[in-house]
Amino acid sequence: MAVETGRITTDIPARLDRLPWARWHWLVVIGLGTVWILDGLEVTIVGSMSDALADPKTGLGMTSFQVGMAGAVYVAGACLGALFFGQLTDRLGRKKLFLITLAVYTFATVLTAFSMNPMWYFGARFLTGAGIGGEYAAINSAIDELIPAKYRGRVDVAINGSFWVGAAGGAILTIPLLDPTVINQEWGWRLAFGLGAILAVGILVVRRNVPESPRWLFIHGHEDRAEEIVREIEGTVSSESGKTLHDVSDTITIRQRKSIGIGLIARTVFTMYPKRTVLCFSLFVGQAFLYNAFFFTYGDTLTTFMGVKQTGWYIAVFALSNFLGALLLSRLFDSIGRVKMITATYVLSGALLGITGFFLGSFSAVTLTLMGAIIFFMASAGASAAYLTASEVFPMETRALCIAFFYAIGTAAGGISGPLLFGYLIEQASASMDITQISVGYYLGAVLMIGGGIVEALLGVKAEGQSLESIAQPLTAEDSSSESGSGGRTAPQPA
Known part of the structure; x- marks a missing residue:
């Protein structure tokens, strides 16, 4: 039950948004954004370890069904972890949860490395997924609330795209780890998971220096601590950038609450913002199927139909194009705008995937990889922007849970x-050695991706350069603009 504790007028959001970029912001990016590298590392390593896990001498003697089940268990853990930790992030604060979720991931990854049987492995994978799912909600919330408005789009898109740095690293890492002439195969797969845990510990050390979100603090009755943190940030940024910070006039009046009920959050998402709910649903489902249409079938396509023995280098090239797309196109989401860029990346990548499916029988391993690199150079930026959209367009009190909800759906x-x-399509295509049977999955991914782009064109929010509070007013904010001294702010309108 929500309990109102007071009412304040604050200029903290405007002060955070007017900050110039400084080394302090890089601390936030490195400390929080590297979770996507961990996720990419996890997914790629596990996908490459199926043979090692299946061998009873070097692995756990898992059947093909059990290997697939482990993947489903990881996904289930990610979905439930996102929802569980997401609502805690809104209730207990961003910092507590982004420390807890990383600790859960680290502990679970160590457990995975020491797995003694399939059931142990399943349990460890579920916990690993729960930690990663919780990370997405806590991290996206904290990043968007700490990064200035003018940089928020490019930072969020680039950080989400860093998943593919981990994917490329995982693909290259598995090459020596799965080579029996380099390392004993009984230890290779365990070492791969152990390296992920070591990286997570290093991130945890950096992350401890990232502060709690001042926006979360002042809404939950900790305005003195919020003011103290913002003054420290301003002093650090001013010193690092050598710039004098100008005063701000924009303020917002908030009815503080210790907690906000899940019922109010649910009503907010589905009744106050139904169009934005449809928008996020379309974006997340579209990008999820696009990636599965191509990436899920990619390794099997190379080995089964094109005779490729070692897929690591091909996957690394594919992953690199994904990261470069998110990195190089990210600035355009702030300059050209969210709606135009998301629409363009979704529609173009979906159309190219459909064309690829039509000519699938004509590709070689190299040309299919090249086509995939072109498609996902654009798609990666669009998919990353789906997370940006979910973290921007709902009120602050619901932000983490909304991210978790749409992440879980996608x-x-x-x-x-x-x-x-797609597993069924591969099985059918393998039986007849007819690669064109996989193209049905390509067409489905293309249709959903193009549909997501069309929905963005119709319902997308022009959020570039806007404060989070003007995109979606906090649930606890006073309605009266004269009382809040909003300085004439207006909420962005659908395109």
């Missing part, structure tokens, strides 16, 4: 129904 659609469908 992950479930892409990680549960996607593998079932």
Whole structure:
């Protein structure tokens, strides 16, 4: 039950948004954004370890069904972890949760490395997924609330795209770890998981220096601590940038509450912002199926139909194009704008995937990889912007849970129904050695991606350069603009 504790007028959001970029912001990016590298590392390593895990001499003697089940267990953990930790992030604060979720991930990854049987492995994978799912909600919330408005789009898109740095690293890492002439195969797969845990510990050390979100603090009755943190940030940024910070006039009046009920959050998402709910649903499902249509079938396509023995280098090239797309196109989401860029990346990548499916029988391993690199150079930026959209367009009190909700939908659609469908298509195509039977999955991914782009064109929010409070007013904010001294702010309108 929500308990109102007071009422304050604050200029903290405006002060955070007017900050110039400084080394302090890089601390936030490195400390929080590297979770996507961990996720990419996890997914790629596990995908490459199926043979090692299946061998009873070097692995756990897992059947093909059990290997697939482990993937589904990881996805289920990610979905439930996102929802569980997401609502705690809104209730207990960003910093507590982004420390807890990383600790859960680290502990679970160590457990995975020491797995003694399939059931142990399943349990460890579930916990690993729960930690990663919780990270997405806590981290996206904290980043958007700490990064100035003019940089928020490019930072968020680039950080979400860093998943593919981990994917490329994982693909290259598995090459020596799965080579029996380099390392004993009994230890290779365990060492791969152990390296992930070591990286997580290093991130945890950096992350401890990232402060709690001042926006979360002042809404939950800790305005003195919020003011103290913002003054420290201003002093650090001014010193690092050598710039004098100008005064701000924009303020917002808030009715503080210790907690905000889940019922109010649910009503907010589905009744106050139904169009934005449809928008986020379309974006997340579209990108989930796009990636599964191509990436889920990619390794099997190379080995089964094109005779490739070692897929690591091909996957690394594919992953690199994904990261470069998110990195190089990210600035355009702030300059050209969210709506135009998301629409363009979704529609173009979806159309190219459909064309690829039509000519699938004509590709070689190299040309298919090249086509995939072109498609996902654009798609990666668009998919990253889906997370940006979910973190921007709902009120602050619901932000983490909304991110978790749509992440869970996208992950479930892409990680549960996607593998079932595309696994069936691969099985049918393998039986007849007719690669064109996989193209049905390509067409489905293309249609959903293009549909997401069309929905963005119709319902997208022009959030570039806008404060989070003007995109979606906090639930606890006073309605009267004269009382809040909003300085004439207006909420962005659908395109």
